[in-house]
Amino acid sequence: MSEQRVHFYQVGSFAVGNRLLSADDRTVQSSPHRTNSIDSGHRACQGCGEALGARYALDAAMRATNGQLLAVNATGCLEVFSTPYPETSWRIPWLHSLFGNAPAVATGVAAAMRVKGRSDVRVIGQAGDGGTVDIGFGTLSGMFERNDDVLFICYDNEGYMNTGVQRSAATPPAARTATTDVVGAEPGNGFGQGKDLPRIAMAHDIPYVATATVADLHDLERKVERAMSFRGARYLHVFVPCPLGWGSASNDTIHLARLAKETGLFPVFEAEHGVVTNVSRIRRLAPVEEYLKLQRRYAHLFGAKGRPDIVARLQAIADANIARYGLAPERGELDNREDA
């Protein structure tokens, strides 16, 4: 299934809204009546990508389920910044138990709803990358394996940011964290396989797996809606830049998410029953330097004592992604009037 490109209306479907589009073609986020699942006053850092990603995904899920939605949250930034006693930012039913058990709790909530005959109430489990790829991995794999009726969303900011920026299995190579200092022959996080959770999820043959970023709202919302059209285990991996942990400017959050996709470092695709069905091709191909230089966690790769060899290895990762998923820019991108 390929995404329907909106024909030429000044900003087309790149921007959040567009006064020239019919209301149906605009995003949930462009509506003054959106749920705002996470309310103002939350204590996320300035420019937090996760706060944004969670609102995007949950508001879209609220529309897709007609408001019959319940969210189970693992421990992490999202949980901490949204619910310091006695305040909560959640405007949807929301439940937190432990760091490692969110998928299991979500499974239980879904089972409870089934027993109560409330199959209209849908369940979302959500966590950061630590709660997903490391601490909650066992229960998540179990949830996939049993094909429980839960959409699990990982907001991936590539580390344990809430506890002081430690490495997770989703931290990229060469990135500096509190536990991967810039020392030795391979400064920062080591080169290895890490855990590519979208592909691990696909290996479970669950009905739906997708990746998205906070930089392409139309794409993200469409994927949430698509996910809610399935029953069974589904997985959505959302790329959310972290100004604090990455050492980036707070206003660059969306720009960085866009560059992660445009360099090929973060492939954006969707898969059904283990098979890739759609990829978001690169629109304006950018070298990885453009992405890396905006983040202090990669500062040791540049300057007089820089490591162009390591930058080249990161570029090789991006190139491999482009080859693996077929992300190279389309030819004839310019004339998109025909699909009007």
Next chain:
Amino acid sequence: MERPFAITLDVGTSRANHTGSWRVERPVYVDRLPPCNDACPAGENIQGWLYEAESGGYEAAWRKLVENNPLPAIMGRVCFHPCESACNRVQVDEAVGINAVERFLGDTAIEHGWSLPAAGPDTGKRVLVVGAGPAGLSAAYHLRLLGHQVRLVDSSPKLGGMLRYGIPAYRLPRAILDAEIARITDMGVEVVANHTVHDIDAERREGGFDAVFLAVGAQLGKRVNIPAGDSSKVIDAVSFLHQVADEDPPMLGRRVIVYGGGDTALDAARTARRLGATDAVIVYRRNRDKMPAHAEEVEQALGEGVTVRWLSTVERFENERLVLEKMRLNADGFPEPTGEYEELDADSLVLALGQDTDLSLLEGNDNVEVRDGVVQVATTMMTNEGGVFAGGDAAPSDRTATVAVGHGKRAARGIDAYLRNVDFVSGDRHDLATADHLNTWYYADAPRTERPELERIRRQTNFEEVIGGLTEENALFEARRCLSCGNCFECDNCFGVCPDNAVIKLGGDVKYVFNYDFCKGCGICVRECPCGAIEMVPELI
């Protein structure tokens, strides 16, 4: 308080936590001056009327356009569109075809018979406008809007000035010209054609005019002393084009040489081709880079078979032989004679060496300062004599129709201020919306829609219009290519990208406001605004 099972704590909303206190900078909405508006000599709000056209509101767009320029169908044809040269869209693909959309709006208005706004409430003041070219027509229009009575006089039988007698019909069809002029005179302008003003002071006194606007243009073709035999046909380009406009073209023969490198030279050469000249040769003393004519005019002329002798001057013209001297450019870019000569067969020579202004109507007036052949004016367009204003080609200017329209508007406002005895205030100019304020990622890729050109072969023999118009579909597409530089076009990006829900969407004229109770000052809205309509300003502590 009775609580649900297992709930032991009261909860409150996080709205109690005013995160706005974290902020050191705040975003504010701004309007910046789009480069097209900045570049427009007529002061059009181009971004503003394109915005209306984008949603198909062509009448609203046209009404916004004629707030500043009452001649869009004409300008959509003859303007050299400095707006497009300034357009930021070149950073994405190509400039927006502003001129083509302007013409579409102008033509649509004529087709539907939309009329200009009614004249303002009568002030009882009387203004004499001398010259009914673009400056005079524009001034008459704006003066009527301001409620002043206007008498518009012109020495020719028909109104339009150089629009009619200088610009050939293949660039500006007469029906279009007539329609837009009639719309202005229909606002209650007293028109006196075929009337030459010989003494401006007497004319003003006898008519009881409170103010005068001199827009007499530059009608006198410059002559140089070229030795020419009695039998040789030499004519200046202004007279030539005027005679063609009067449908009384002179016989120039088959080999016509045009001397000069401006737009008038090209008009003359292209007109000569249409009158049957097999050879229409432009002789110009410098090279193509230095040619003052506009590049697209040169391109069109060459496409129609006009040829150019670069780096040449005319030495003499005798017995159907034209002697040229070859030139070369020195280090400063000025042409120097080489002493080498060549000869051309020629039936006639057209001189297009610039124009002078006939200011004989100022003889006897010692107050109005004339320098370098033009009337000196202040920013209000007023001369040194109170109540006497001047504009268009008769005042210092780039001598284009669009500049003249702008002069007419400014003079009308200057006259209005003078008549009301108040200071002339020009509006504040916003900061320029330069390309570095834009986030071009968001704009859909779309190449420019070119207007169809008449097949070249057809152009060589008739005066049909060379450049066609846009269809509605194309015009809409072209309008939507506008980036809306520096002015919000309601894309909802700020509303959508705020991690703190601190943008409130109101719609209507206000569009959006910031909720500073919760805005943490991250600046994402500024970074992701496509058109640069938000800026960060430091918080004052």
